[in-house]
Amino acid sequence: MELLEVKHLNKSFGKKQILKDVSFSLTGGKIIGLLGKNGAGKSTLIKLINDLLTPTSGEILVNGKKVGIESKKVISYLPERTYLNKQMKVSEVIEYFKDFYDDFDEKKAKRLLKDLDLDIEERLTKMSKGMQEKVQLVLVMSREADLYILDEPLGGVDPATRDYILDTILSNFKENASVVISTHLISDIERILDEVIFIDKGKIILQSGTDELREKENASIDDIFRRMFKC
Amino acid sequence: MEFTFDNNIPIYIQLLEYMKIYLISGVFKCGEKLPSVREFAVTFKVNPNTMQKALAELESMKLIYTERTNGKFVTKDExxxxxxxxxxxxxxxxxxxxxxxxxxxxxxxxxxxxxxxxx
Structure with a gap:
């Protein structure tokens, strides 16, 4: 069974069509890059998979079932903007996650926070944007999910932390779990990707294994992307 | 050992190259047990599946072999x-x-x- 199946998905906001007949599927055990320019429809697609928006038409299946309460239990989602109450201390946010998700590993979260020199007694308001992003990512990666969906996880963090985050992703996802990473910082992450999905103007224009694509085009994923989407 | 990757070349081919050098130079000796795919992946900072592909290639070249349940080993044949x-x-x-x-x-x-x- 496919981990995720997206079938003929359309999404419009009023007259504006954001996603046009999007179909693809993902199996477990892979790291997939969802790559596209700003406004290509990446975040809309991700919100639909997380059942935060309703499709105009088409369907999304996770482990063979339509998205809903069950799929939320197995998807760990890092949104592009934080939804946490910033008045909370990190330790309170940990409690909150523990309450919400059966698969949350508190020990792991505390260990990762310590590695990143983050103080769990600090309030989120007192932290920089980059630090808040790290906290959020740690929480998301500390769940034992089937599918991790990370919307722009590298945007606000410095290059050293970026490496640490990539390490964290590599060493923390379960054997059969998959990770979808949406980003436009391709050169930083292309080494860890199994597959890429290129999305442009609401359509999937390419889905391929990364090494196959490099071999075929004799170029890096970053170069191929730039060539394809030249303005 | 230091390593860098060129994003223009398939990663598994570059991994294969590094692994060959490790074997030739004796970083991993004849008959020695190799780290797990996951450990390799974290060290090289690459995807475990890509690492697996490179190791499978080494295995088909008879440079390493798998002992069921025990892991992967360097060939005993010097x-x-x-x-x-x-x-x-x-x-x-x-x-x-x-x-x-x-x-x-x-x-x-x-x-x-x-x-x-x-x-």
Missing amino acids: KVIEKLKDEYAITLAKSYFQGMKRIGLGKADSIKYLEGIKE
Whole structure:
């Protein structure tokens, strides 16, 4: 069974069509890059998979079932903007996650926070944007999910932390779990990707294994992307 | 050991290259148990599936073998590693002579240059 199946998905906001007949599927055990320019429809697609928006038409299946309460239990989602109450201390946010998700590993979260020199007694308001992003990512990666969906996880963090985050992703996802990473910082992450999905103007224009694509085009994923989407 | 990857070349091919050098230079010795795919992946900072692909290729070349439930090991046959070393050295030598040929120097001259280099 496919981990995720997206079938003929359309999404419009009023007259504006954001996603046009999007179909693809993902199996477990892979790291997939969802790559596209700003406004290509990446975040809309991700919100639909997380059942935060309703499709105009088409369907999304996770482990063979339509998205809903069950799929939320197995998807760990890092949104592009934080939804946490910033008045909370990190330790309170940990409690909150523990309450919400059966698969949350508190020990792991505390260990990762310590590695990143983050103080769990600090309030989120007192932290920089980059630090808040790290906290959020740690929480998301500390769940034992089937599918991790990370919307722009590298945007606000410095290059050293970026490496640490990539390490964290590599060493923390379960054997059969998959990770979808949406980003436009391709050169930083292309080494860890199994597959890429290129999305442009609401359509999937390419889905391929990364090494196959490099071999075929004799170029890096970053170069191929730039060539394809030249303005 | 230091390593860097060129994003223009398939990663598994580059991993294969590094692994061959590790085997030739004895970082992993004949009959020695290798780290797990996951450990390798974290060290190289690459995807575990890509690492798996490179290791499968080494296995098909008989440079390493899998003991069921026990993990992967370097071949016990020293001759296989010797042969790999020999082939690798020939490739390096050939590319040196090719480079020298490009700037108009024959084999004899090229060797003189080699001998002139202080280690």
